[in-house]
Amino acid sequence: MAENDLRKTVIELETSLQNERERMRSLRRVALRALAVLSAREPDLEGAVHDLTRTIEEDPDDTQCLDRMSARLADTIRQHDQRDAMEGGLLTALQSGLEGFPFLADDLAKVRQAADRGDADLVRRSLTRVFSALEENCGQALAEREQLTEVMGEIRTRLDDVDSALSADHDHSERTRASIRELHNNISGDVSSIKGRVIDITNIDTMRREVVQGLDRVADRVKDFRDTREAELLSALERNRALRTRAQELERQVAGLRDSLSEARDEANRDKLTGLLNRHAFDQRMAGFPADGGPASVIVWDIDHFKHVNDEYGHTSGDRILKAVAEVLVEGVSEPDFVARYGGEEFVMVVHQPLDIARDLADRLRQEVASIAVRAGKKRLNVTISGGITEMRPDAPEGAAFELADKALLAAKRQGRDRIVAVAPA
Structure with a gap:
């Protein structure tokens, strides 16, 4: 081969190799961008994506390592898809099983909407609200059921006593009627006997003696009848006194039941951990919120990163944080303002102030929470909270203000947490 041809071939090969290298670099850039997008959209794949990305950047010529990392990513994606399918089935089963509870309808709809959008954090928050509402309502129903069961047992016992007393009175009435008939027959017989004997007797003394004896027999019969009736009457009066005493006891028990139910309802309206109003109580107050009560x-x-705290340090530490935050919030309001634990790490507050003043209050409370530290084992954890706020409008649909404030809260979390986002109503 001539020297010129050889040089030309070498140049062509070098050019081809350069072009191939450029294509490989382009493909690597495309792959890295695709992996970055995948990692951002699916955080659960972050580990496998990171390993493959590092291999592409550091040693793209190691094809065996690339094959292993890509196979691992493919397996992770398959597992992720299977888990998504299972989670979708669980959500469907959950909705089907709980659709008979009207008070859960709105929250279940939000769970499905969050799942359709693939927002795992919103799904978790919505599910927390579902189970909190279910726990509160079922707890109150069980407490009232126990109280009612106890008193209904007492009522049944008292009704049995009344039935026994009525049966005894009925038997007494029957015996009285029979005794009266017997007395009447006996007296009639005695009178007839006297009349018959008097007719045949001519001696006045004998007649007087027979009449007196006959009248004595009548008097004895009347006395026996009267004594028997008096004894039965005293027995009936004693039964009636016992029934009145038991009825008074039942009245006291019913009054006690009313007090117990009132206490149980008040307890059922309180969050057991923090002592704040719970979601059920909050919903009741909002349903009866006066439209002419002034600005509110x-x-x-x-609470920011609360799930991480529970996972990393345990639920005991999480409970300490919930109590500490609840204490700051409840000390920040006074009647008629109120604060409730809405579910999980969520709280909701109503303050009778316009939006700008309420915004300043919320920011002050946020700073107070940020200044506390909660013990978790040997560590002390700093706590931050995010808040969403809006002003209530008397002409707005029920729940509209909460929905708008909740959206503002989501915006605060997306903007970096530990902040307040205020949204004016439309």
């Missing part, structure tokens, strides 16, 4: 604002709170 709703603040929805969420």
Whole structure:
């Protein structure tokens, strides 16, 4: 081969190799961008994506390692898809099983909407609300059922006593009627006997003696009848006194039941951990909120990174944080303002202030929470909260203010947490 031809071939090969390298670099850039997008959209794949990304960047010529990392990513994606399918089935089963509870309808709809959008954090928050509402309502129903069962047992016992007393009175009445008939027959017989004997007797003394003896027999019969009736009457009076005493006891028990049910309802309206109003109580207050009560604002709170605290340090530490935050929030309001634990790490507050003043209050409370530290084992954890706030409008649909404040809360979390986002109503 001529030297010129050889040089030309070498140049062509070098050009081809350069082009191939450029294509490989382009493909690598495309692959890295695709992996970055995949990692951002599916955080659960972050580990496998990171390993494959590092291999592409550091040693793209190691094809065996690339094959292993890509196979691992493919397996992870398959597992992720299977888990998504299972979670979808679980959500469907959950909705089907709970659709008979009207008070859960709105929250179940939000769970499905969050699942359709693939927002795992919103799904978790919505499910927490579902189970909190279910726990509160079922707990109150069980407490009232136990109280009612106890008193209904007492009522049944008292009704049995009344039935026994009525049966005894009925038997007494029957015996009285029979005794009266017997007395009447006996007296009639005695009178007839006297009349018959008097007719045949001519001696006045004998006649007097027979009449007196006959009248004595009548008097004895009347006395026996009277004594028997008096004894039965005293027995009936004693039964009636016992029934009145038992009825008074039942009245006291019913009054006690009313007090117990009132206490149980009050307890059922309180969150057991923090002592704050719970979601059920909050919904009741909002349903009866006066439209002419002046300006008022709703603040929805969420403790930042709370799931991580529970997972990393345990639920005992999480409970300490919930109590500490609840204490700060409840000390920040006074009647007629109120604060409730809405579910999980969420709190909701109503303050009778316009939006700008309520915004300043919320930011002050946020700073107070940020200043506390909660013990978790040997560590002390700093706590932050995010809040969404809006002003209530008397002409707005029920629940509209909470929904708007909740959306503002989500915006605060997306903007980096530990902040307040205020949204004016439309």
